[in-house]
Amino acid sequence: MRAAYVRWVGPDSVIEIGDLPVPTPGASEVLVKVTAVAINPVDNYIRTGRFQTPVPLPFVVGRDLVGTVVESGSPALGFAPGERVWCNSMGHDxxxxxxxxxxxxxVDRLYRLPDGADPEQGVALAQPAATAYLxxxxxGNVRAGETVFVGGGGGNIGLAAIRMARMAGARVLATARPDDHQRCRDAGAEVVVDYHAAPMVDRMLDxxxxxDVYWETSGRHDFDxxxxxxxxxxxxxVTAAAxxxxxxxxxxxxxxxxxxIGFVISRATVDQLRAAADLINPELAAGTLTARIADRLPLGRTAEAYRRLAEGRVRGRLLVDLAGRTATR
Ligand SMILES: NC(=O)c1ccc[n+]([C@@H]2O[C@H](COP(=O)([O-])OP(=O)(O)OC[C@H]3O[C@@H](n4cnc5c(N)ncnc54)[C@H](OP(=O)(O)O)[C@@H]3O)[C@@H](O)[C@H]2O)c1
Known part of the structure; x- marks a missing residue:
């Protein structure tokens, strides 16, 4: 099978595209044919050794996938060939x-993609929406009636955090660039101001x-x-610190x-990730939670995708398409 992998830890230039053997599922595992993978900042940290986690070599890169079941390690696992599935915790530990x-x-990290859900949205939301859940x-233990501030509300995590804080019954105040204000309001923010206008942000918060919960998702912190x-x-x-x-x-x-309170999704338990998926799936089916998809690249351009992300040239989610739709680009 074709794969994007590294033979040693390093920059995006060490990513190779080549053939690896198709893996065989164990008794508690499911073999999935991947259709798309979302590119995450943390993948860059893991591949370069900045986030410490075991990396068995050769190491296939990437974390979040959507695809279809090919074979189940045991009939008792409850997944049948052809079922659409997603996962947001491969590629670490x-x-x-x-x-x-x-x-x-x-199998405890695999979730069904609900009927009617867009698979690209499924993979694009897999990590940011689960992070918002966490x-x-x-x-954050957001409670009904509380006031929650979401900085970077137009971003992947920010938008999902606005929606989930509203689901919890909180009042949400957010910052975002002006062309993202309507998205933030649609997700449930009561007030949104431009993060570039610091005095307006201060006035909104004052x-x-x-x-009660202060979450600057962009990682640009102002403790004053x-x-x-x-x-x-x-x-x-604190989920990013730039x-x-x-x-x-x-x-x-x-x-x-x-x-x-700092946290990383990489340390979430399988039960926490499962609970997040249970909340995200109805949103995916209804199309009420959406991610911005920046671009789709074929497998052969995986290194470029990671480079673009590291250079900060991406607004939204970059996807690697393994279904062949972008093969000629
Ligand atoms: N701890 C974890 O488990 C975890 C999990 C996933 C991601 N992360 C990290 O979380 C961070 C955000 O991820 P993301 O996927 O949400 O990124 P994103 O989609 O790029 O969102 C970041 C948002 O912040 C906005 N922003 C930029 N500068 C700002 C400022 N000074 N004040 C307020 N907002 C500002 C951006 O607006 P513009 O569009 O105008 O630039 C954008 O809307 C990344 O650093 C990522 O590595 C952490």
Whole structure:
């Protein structure tokens, strides 16, 4: 089978396209024919060794996939050939990655793609929507009636976080560039302001009378702002940090019971990921949660996809198409 893999840890230039043997599913695994894979920032961290996790070589790159079941390791697993499925946790913790024609997925990490769901949306949302679930329902513990701030609301995680915080019954305030404001409002944000206009962001947050969950999804943190707007008991979520070493006003935060909660989806348990999938699937079926898809590239251009992402030249999700639709591009 054709696959994108590395023989040693390194930059995108070490990604090779070649043939590897089709894997055989074990008793608790399912063989999936992959149709598309979404390109994630964390894939770059894993391939370069920045995120420490076992990387058995040769290592197929990529994490999130959508495809169809080919063969189940056991009939008891409940997956039949031809079923459409998705997964968002290959390619780390010793598991091979997703950018190959066939992937063996542990059954507890495999979710059915519901009828009516767009498979490209399924794979594009697989990681950001699950991250939003973890932020809102596991780490942020968003409760009805609370006020949630989502910075970077027009982004992949931000938009899903707005929708999920609304599902939890919270009031959501967001920042986004102006052409993303309507998307944020459609997802459930009550107020959206341009993140470039710092005084307007401050006014929006000051008017809120205290923020219970503060999530700057873009990774550009401003702890002076946090200090001013955090309500007692505020949970500040950190899921990206853009190489920053910000100054944190600790006395002002701990005296208000403010917690700083960092998390990565890579450490989520299979039960947490399953719960996220259970929430995401109805959204996919109804088309109520959508991701912006930036581009689709064929398998042979996998390294280019990772380079474009690392260079910050991408708005939305880049997909690697293994179904052959982009083969001539
Ligand atoms: N911890 C985890 O488990 C986890 C999981 C997935 C991703 N991540 C990380 O989370 C970050 C965001 O991911 P994503 O997929 O949501 O990225 P994304 O789709 O690129 O979204 C980022 C958003 O932030 C906006 N933005 C840029 N500068 C900003 C600023 N100064 N203030 C407020 N917003 C700003 C961007 O707006 P423009 O469109 O105007 O640029 C964009 O809408 C990435 O660094 C990613 O690596 C972490």
């Amino acid at each position: 010793g598991r091979p990655g997703a950018i190959s024609e066939y992937v063996v997925v542990p 932020g809102c329902f596991v780490h 008017a809120a009378g205290g923020v 702002r946090v200090e001013r707007v955090a309500a007692p008991g505020c949970r500040v979520l 190489e920053q070493r910000p100054t944190v006003p600790l006395p002002q935060l701990y005296m208000r019971d403010v917690s700083l």
